[in-house]
Every structure is written in structure tokens, then in C-alpha cells.
Amino acid sequence: MSEEPESNPFASPSGDDEKPPEEVSTIPAPLAMAMLLGFLLMLFQIGEFVLVGTNGGTGPYALLGSAVLTMLITLGLIAHSGPTWAAARFYFLFQGVLSTAFAVMAISLGKEPMAIVSGMVQCGFCLIIFLALGQASVRKYHQLECPQCHEVNAGGDDLLCFQRRCRNCGFRW
Known part of the structure; x- marks a missing residue:
């Protein structure tokens, strides 16, 4: 006797058995590294603001403004959009060039070693972040x-x- 199999009301329809499209839902490793370094750069800039102090005009407040901008752009990298990716790449390239120029200026003027190290550390952070944001997995994510x-x-x-x-x-x- 052949019995018809009972229909299961909880079984998925036959059209749903196809493989779902692949979506990039997790943050790729280069982007996670770039975000981590962005937050470390922000902490470095805040620490530099605390060390320099508020004496001497508006110079130290520029460090604080740069730290806030770094934090906002790094947080914006979570969004899945091309404009935030492009803005972050431009910002970290620009900040890297500025910190390199600052370090060269500090060396040529014979400034204290803290200024030279600060410029070189910020340049290193920005270069690594800029290169990490250029990876194919990060481009696909955005x-x-x-x-x-x-x-x-x-x-x-x-x-x-x-x-x-x-x-x-x-x-x-």
C-alpha cells in the first residue's frame, strides 16, 4: 500500500530551497583594524591634548578638535555607504600628510622630541588606516x-x- 506522505505545514515551500544571496553582514578584518587604529589615534590625540595643556592659545584645542573629528569619521565607517568610505580615506590621507609635514617642520626647527614623535606616530596610524580602507573586502562592505x-x-x-x-x-x- 502506498500512502501519500502527509503534508507538513511547517516545511518550507520548494521555492525557498534556493541558496540565499550572499550579503556582507560582518565587518571585514581590515575595516575592524582601521577602526581600532582610528580609536587608538583618537586616544593618542586626547592624551597629547592633556600633556600639552591649555596654555598657549588655541593650538591645544586643535588637537581636541582633531580627536573629535577622528572619532566621528571612525564611527561613520560602520555605515555601508561609499561616501563615508571616501570621506574617511580622504581625511586619513590629509591628516597623514599634515602630521608628516608637522614632523618635518619640528625636525628642521629643532623642536623637542615629543613633537617629532607625535607627528611620526600620527603619520603611521594614518598610513595604516588609509591602506586598510583600500582593501577589496572593505570596498565590498561599503x-x-x-x-x-x-x-x-x-x-x-x-x-x-x-x-x-x-x-x-x-x-x-
Whole structure:
């Protein structure tokens, strides 16, 4: 006797058996490292503000402003968007160039060693963060993957990647 199998009301329909699309839901390792170094850079800048103190005009407050901006941009990296990725890359490149110039100026003017070390440490942090944000997994996390050819080399048509264009196939989205 062949009996028909009982229908299970809890079984998924046959159309749901397909493999779901892969989504990038976890933070990639280079991005986690960049965020950790961003927070360490912020703590370094706050520590420098405490060491320098509030004597001598507005110079020390620029360190505090830079620390707050570093914190906000580092927190913004959690968002899955191209503009936050581009803004972070530009900011850390700019801050790295400025801290390098500061260290060179401190060396040429014969300033105290703390100023030279400060500039070089900030430059190192910024360089590592800038390079980590350029990794393919970080670009994919920030939706810089072409939806047509799935290349993770998409660049922005504008400065902050609001309009993206694939360098491989030329598709715009």
C-alpha cells in the first residue's frame, strides 16, 4: 500500500530551497583594524591634548578638535555607504600628510622630541588606516562592488562616490 506522505505545514515551500544571496553582514578584518587604529589615534590625540595643556592659545584645542573629528569619521565607517568610505580615506590621507609635514617642520626647527614623535606616530596610524580602507573586502562592505560584473574596483564619478562607475564594464549606479 502506498500512502501519500502527509503534508507538513511547517516545511518550507520548494521555492525557498534556493541558496540565499550572499550579503556582507560582518565587518571585514581590515575595516575592524582601521577602526581600532582610528580609536587608538583618537586616544593618542586626547592624551597629547592633556600633556600639552591649555596654555598657549588655541593650538591645544586643535588637537581636541582633531580627536573629535577622528572619532566621528571612525564611527561613520560602520555605515555601508561609499561616501563615508571616501570621506574617511580622504581625511586619513590629509591628516597623514599634515602630521608628516608637522614632523618635518619640528625636525628642521629643532623642536623637542615629543613633537617629532607625535607627528611620526600620527603619520603611521594614518598610513595604516588609509591602506586598510583600500582593501577589496572593505570596498565590498561599503557597496563599491559593480552590480553588473561584480568587480570590486568601482570608483566614484564624483569625489565622494555618490555616483559610482565600474572601471571594468563602465556600468553606472
